[in-house]
Amino acid sequence: MHNHGLGAWMAKRRLKSPEKIALIYGDDERQTYRQLADRADRVSALLWLRGVRKGDRVAFIGENSPEFLHVLFGAAQLGAVFVPVNTRLAAPEIAHVLTDSGARVLIHDAELTDRVGNGIAAATIAHVIVTGEGTDERPGLSRLIRSSTGGHTDVEVALSDPAAILYTSGTTGKAKGAVLTHENLTWVSLNCLVDYDIVSTDVALMISPLFHAASLGMGALPIMLKGATIVLEKGFEPGRALELIERHGVTMLSGVPTTYQLLADHPNWARTDLSTLQKLTCGGSAVPTRILNAFEERGLSFSQGYGMTETSPGATSLSPTMTRQKQGSVGLAHFFTDVRIADEHGEMVPRGTVGEIEISGPNVFPGYHQLSEATASAFSPDGWFRSGDMGYLDADGYLYISDRLKDMIISGGENIYPAEIENLINDIDGVTGVAVIGVVDPQWGEVPWAIVTVRDGAAATTESVRADLDGKLARFKLPKKVIVVDTLPRTASGKVRKADLRARYGG
Structure with missing residues (x-):
C-alpha cells in the first residue's frame, strides 16, 4: 500500500x-x-x-x-x-x-x-x-x-502531505485555513492514546461537532485508530446524552464546561447509571469548582487540556489525578509534544515567569493555506509555534494560562475573535468606535459584549446591532450586549485598552 x-x-x-x-x-x-x-x-x-x-x-x-x-x-x-x-x-x-x-x-x-x-x-x-x-x-x-x-x-x-484544512478565525477578522497533515493527525491521535489511556474496548459518546479540531483530532480519530466504538450523535441534548451513556455503556465522554454543567443540572442526572464512565475530557476553559464537585460526587474526575487548531489541536493535558492538586492548570505537554515560555524577545524565561506559550512537536501544523506571511509570523526563528497566548510553567512543568494575547473569546467551546465582530460593527452607520470583549457567563463561560461610541444624534442598541450583524456572522458571535459609552479608553498610540474594559464590565 x-x-x-x-x-x-x-x-x-x-x-x-x-x-x-x-x-x-x-x-x-x-x-x-x-x-x-x-x-x-x-x-x-x-x-x-x-x-x-x-x-x-x-x-x-x-x-x-x-x-x-x-x-x-x-x-x-x-x-x-x-x-x-x-x-x-x-x-x-x-x-x-x-x-x-x-x-x-x-x-x-x-x-x-x-x-x-x-x-x-x-x-x-x-x-x-x-x-x-x-x-x-x-x-x-x-x-x-x-x-x-x-x-x-x-x-x-506521504505523512507530510496535507490531510485537512480547518478554518480558524484570526485577529484580522478573516478566517485562516490551518493545513493539517496526515502526520499531524496521526501524532495527535497517538498523544491521546498515551495520555488518555484509550483502549479498543472503549465506547466514546461523540456529542460535539466533528468539524471542530478537538472532536476530530482528539475524539473520532484516536478512537478509530485504536479500533474502539463511537456513539455518534447529531447534536447535544443532555437528557438524551445521559440515556445513551446508560444504554450503550459509554466509557468516554468529551465536552466543554457547558456540556458538563447541563448534564449535572438535568433532572435525570441523579438517577442515571454512570458506572461505565471512566474517561472525561474537557477543553475550552477551566472546569468550574461546582462542576468538579458534582462529578466527583458520582466518582468521576476530568482530564483537562489546552490546545488550538494549529496543534491539531492538543498541546497539554491535566490528568484526573492532578485535577485538584493543580487546579487552574491545563497540565503537562502531551507525550510527543513540547511546550516552552518565551519573552517578547523570544528568549526563554525561568519557571514561574509569564511569557508567550510556544509549542513544538509532530502535531504542530506546517502553516496556513496560501498565507505565507501569516505562516512565517506564527513561528519562532527556530521553528516553534507561537500560540499568542500568555502563560507560565510551574516548578513541576505544569502550564497555567495567564491571558490571551489575541483577545480571543471562548464561548461554549467556540472560538470568537473580537476583530471579526469589530470590523462589521465599525461599518454600521453612526458607530465611531468599538471594542468587543469577553464577559463571564455562567452557562457559556464567556459571551461577547460590544462597547461602542456613536456620533451625535446616532443610537446603537443591542437589538439594532444584532439585527445588523444577523446573517453576516454565525449567531454565537453576535454580541449578547451592546453598551454605548462617551469614549473608549485608549493608549497613547490610540489602541483600545481592553483590560480596562474587562475590569469594568466583568470580562
Missing part, C-alpha cells in the same frame, strides 16, 4: 477488527469496521469518477453523521484534502471558506442549501452532492454510496 496517511486506516481496521462495531448512530444504525471501510472505498471511487485527484479539496458542511467519516476517509484514500466547515457559519463566512480553500467538490446537508448557495457560485466548485438520500432528480450521498462499485487507484500519500 502506497498510502501512508489516514486513507490506509480503514483498510487496516478491516483486516484487524472487521466485525467490531465502529459506529452507533441514531437509535438503530450500526456499522462495523468492515462496513465503514467499504463505504470509504465507495466514496473514494465516486470522488475519483468526478475528477478528484491528489491535492484537490473536498468540502463537507453537515452535522455529525456517518457520512462525515465516510467522506473524510474516502477523500484521504485519494490524497485529497478534507475541508470540514462549521455549520453555524453565516453565508458570507461559508463563501469565504469555499473560495479560499479552492474546493472542487462540496458535500452538504440539504438543510443548508440556502446558506451555501452564494459560496458555490463564488467558488471553484465543480460538483455538489447533498447528504442523505436526496431526491429522484438529485441522488444524495447515501444513495450514491450504495450504487458505487468501490475500489480506487492506490495513490501514493
Whole structure:
C-alpha cells in the first residue's frame, strides 16, 4: 500500500477488527469496521469518477453523521484534502471558506442549501452532492454510496502531505485555513492514546461537532485508530446524552464546561447509571469548582487540556489525578509534544515567569493555506509555534494560562475573535468606535459584549446591532450586549485598552 496517511486506516481496521462495531448512530444504525471501510472505498471511487485527484479539496458542511467519516476517509484514500466547515457559519463566512480553500467538490446537508448557495457560485466548485438520500432528480450521498462499485487507484500519500484544512478565525477578522497533515493527525491521535489511556474496548459518546479540531483530532480519530466504538450523535441534548451513556455503556465522554454543567443540572442526572464512565475530557476553559464537585460526587474526575487548531489541536493535558492538586492548570505537554515560555524577545524565561506559550512537536501544523506571511509570523526563528497566548510553567512543568494575547473569546467551546465582530460593527452607520470583549457567563463561560461610541444624534442598541450583524456572522458571535459609552479608553498610540474594559464590565 502506497498510502501512508489516514486513507490506509480503514483498510487496516478491516483486516484487524472487521466485525467490531465502529459506529452507533441514531437509535438503530450500526456499522462495523468492515462496513465503514467499504463505504470509504465507495466514496473514494465516486470522488475519483468526478475528477478528484491528489491535492484537490473536498468540502463537507453537515452535522455529525456517518457520512462525515465516510467522506473524510474516502477523500484521504485519494490524497485529497478534507475541508470540514462549521455549520453555524453565516453565508458570507461559508463563501469565504469555499473560495479560499479552492474546493472542487462540496458535500452538504440539504438543510443548508440556502446558506451555501452564494459560496458555490463564488467558488471553484465543480460538483455538489447533498447528504442523505436526496431526491429522484438529485441522488444524495447515501444513495450514491450504495450504487458505487468501490475500489480506487492506490495513490501514493506521504505523512507530510496535507490531510485537512480547518478554518480558524484570526485577529484580522478573516478566517485562516490551518493545513493539517496526515502526520499531524496521526501524532495527535497517538498523544491521546498515551495520555488518555484509550483502549479498543472503549465506547466514546461523540456529542460535539466533528468539524471542530478537538472532536476530530482528539475524539473520532484516536478512537478509530485504536479500533474502539463511537456513539455518534447529531447534536447535544443532555437528557438524551445521559440515556445513551446508560444504554450503550459509554466509557468516554468529551465536552466543554457547558456540556458538563447541563448534564449535572438535568433532572435525570441523579438517577442515571454512570458506572461505565471512566474517561472525561474537557477543553475550552477551566472546569468550574461546582462542576468538579458534582462529578466527583458520582466518582468521576476530568482530564483537562489546552490546545488550538494549529496543534491539531492538543498541546497539554491535566490528568484526573492532578485535577485538584493543580487546579487552574491545563497540565503537562502531551507525550510527543513540547511546550516552552518565551519573552517578547523570544528568549526563554525561568519557571514561574509569564511569557508567550510556544509549542513544538509532530502535531504542530506546517502553516496556513496560501498565507505565507501569516505562516512565517506564527513561528519562532527556530521553528516553534507561537500560540499568542500568555502563560507560565510551574516548578513541576505544569502550564497555567495567564491571558490571551489575541483577545480571543471562548464561548461554549467556540472560538470568537473580537476583530471579526469589530470590523462589521465599525461599518454600521453612526458607530465611531468599538471594542468587543469577553464577559463571564455562567452557562457559556464567556459571551461577547460590544462597547461602542456613536456620533451625535446616532443610537446603537443591542437589538439594532444584532439585527445588523444577523446573517453576516454565525449567531454565537453576535454580541449578547451592546453598551454605548462617551469614549473608549485608549493608549497613547490610540489602541483600545481592553483590560480596562474587562475590569469594568466583568470580562
